[in-house]
Amino acid sequence: xxxxxxxxxxxxxxxxxxxxxxxxxxxxxxxxxxxxxxEWLVEHALDLCIVWDALPTDPDAPVLGxxxxxxxxxxxxxxxxxxxxxFPGLESFTLxxxxxxxxxxxxxxxxRQPMLPGLGRGQARPCAGGGxxxxxxxxxxxxxxxxxxxxxxxxxxxxxxxxxxSRFPARYKLRDEFGVSITAMNLxxxxxxxxxxxxxxxxxxxKRARAAGGAVAVPHSLAGRAVRGEGAPATGxxxxxxxxxxxxxxxxxxRGGPLSLPHRLTLxxx
Amino acid sequence: xxxxxxxxxxxxxxxxAGLSQRDLAARxxxxxxYLSKIENGRVEPPAEETVLTLAxxxxxxxxDLLGRARKMPRDLKRLVAAGSPEKALLLRRIAQTPMSxxxxxxxxxxxxxxxxxxxxxxx
Numbered sequence: 435x436x437x438x439x440x441x442x443x444x445x446x447x448x449x450x451x452x453x454x455x456x457x458x459x460x461x462x463x464x465x466x467x468x469x470x471x472x473e474w475l476v477e478h479a480l481d482l483c484i485v486w487d488a489l490p491t492d493p494d495a496p497v498l499g500x501x502x503x504x505x506x507x508x509x510x511x512x513x514x515x516x517x518x519x520x521f522p523g524l525e526s527f528t529l530x531x532x533x534x535x536x537x538x539x540x541x542x543x544x545x546r547q548p549m550l551p552g553l554g555r556g557q558a559r560p561c562a563g564g565g566x567x568x569x570x571x572x573x574x575x576x577x578x579x580x581x582x583x584x585x586x587x588x589x590x591x592x593x594x595x596x597x598x599x600s601r602f603p604a605r606y607k608l609r610d611e612f613g614v615s616i617t618a619m620n621l622x623x624x625x626x627x628x629x630x631x632x633x634x635x636x637x638x639x640x641k642r643a644r645a646a647g648g649a650v651a652v653p654h655s656l657a658g659r660a661v662r663g664e665g666a667p668a669t670g671x672x673x674x675x676x677x678x679x680x681x682x683x684x685x686x687x688x689r690g691g692p693l694s695l696p697h698r699l700t701l702x703x704x
Numbered sequence: 705x706x707x708x709x710x711x712x713x714x715x716x717x718x719x720x721a722g723l724s725q726r727d728l729a730a731r732x733x734x735x736x737x738y739l740s741k742i743e744n745g746r747v748e749p750p751a752e753e754t755v756l757t758l759a760x761x762x763x764x765x766x767x768d769l770l771g772r773a774r775k776m777p778r779d780l781k782r783l784v785a786a787g788s789p790e791k792a793l794l795l796r797r798i799a800q801t802p803m804s805x806x807x808x809x810x811x812x813x814x815x816x817x818x819x820x821x822x823x824x825x826x827x
Contacts, residue, residue: 485746486736486737486740
């Protein structure tokens with residue numbers, strides 16, 4: 435089996451991996467603020483190639499991109515070009531997601547290694563959506579990594595101070611500043627303890643969320659610490675310690691997958 | 705070490721220039737998804753005009769880039785049209801054969817030696 439086992443990584447460990455990449459970008463002169471130069475990270479820091487190519491996709495579970503570890507390519511799906519154009523933050527998130535797979539799920543020994551003679555040529559194998567628990571876990575880790583890379587707490591939390599995040603303009607301002615989708619931003623804000631957001635991206639105050647049968651994302655005290663930058667929860671996306679149980683109405687799983695983001699394809703030659 | 709193909713070489717030039725695929729594609733007047741396909745060998749190198757534009761934007765040697773794209777520059781085409789079939793064959797072989805810089809230098813010196821021998825013989 436060519437796919438590596440899913441590493442056990444805490445939210446803090448994932449955050450450190452993402453921060454190390456960000457530090458690299460800053461060290462060579464990129465601005466320390468958002469948006470994070472994810473394209474530069476892919477091409478220069480990791481020496482991966484970006485290519486637009488046609489991947490099999492599905493209207494109900496769109497495949498936005500993939501990773502070819504043998505060629506060292508991050509593939510963006512040509513067939514989803516309209517979706518990328520309609521949602522500008524999607525491209526950055528897809529790139530960051532594949533970076534997550536590259537760093538977390540492709541063992542260094544398998545990176546850019548051609549197939550051994552006699553074993554035949556591998557086939558692209560989808561491993562997203564509806565698969566095993568390990569597959570779902572890998573996808574969730576890649577999504578979490580992407581959120582941490584594009585919306586690091588050290589950049590996002592200070593910018594939340596003084597903003598009324600219950601209002602759309604404040605969150606759209608953050609979305610534009612970080613170059614992500616509003617869904618990704620809402621999920622990250624929720625993970626950082628700034629509140630809940632429903633499927634229409636409306637803010638749900640903690641009391642209302644509780645009345646609806648759900649748990650509050652993070653205690654107010656913790657959210658307050660986050661605003662002051664005194665040890666906010668790392669992500670909330672991948673840590674049971676800070677991740678609340680989700681109500682059916684609010685659960686992203688109920689809407690098709692981890693973090694409600696469209697499924698992706700990871701190309702692994704087996 | 706094998707010489708980089710057109711796409712790989714182009715990507716190296718672009719990255720050295722600090723440009724993203726979108727930056728270069730916009731400056732060269734082509735689609736950035738097309739550029740990504742060129743760089744990764746998904747499609748053949750583009751037409752001569754596009755190669756020349758890419759060379760200009762990147763500050764690269766046009767003949768070098770054309771050679772890697774296996775394109776014959778327009779002035780050489782004219783030369784071929786006006787010259788002998790043997791010259792045309794020679795130029796075509798040179799244009800179509802991947803060669804290291806060292807091999808090209810050897811061929812050039814062979815031509816120079818032939819030229820000198822011709823001059824010496826005529827004295």
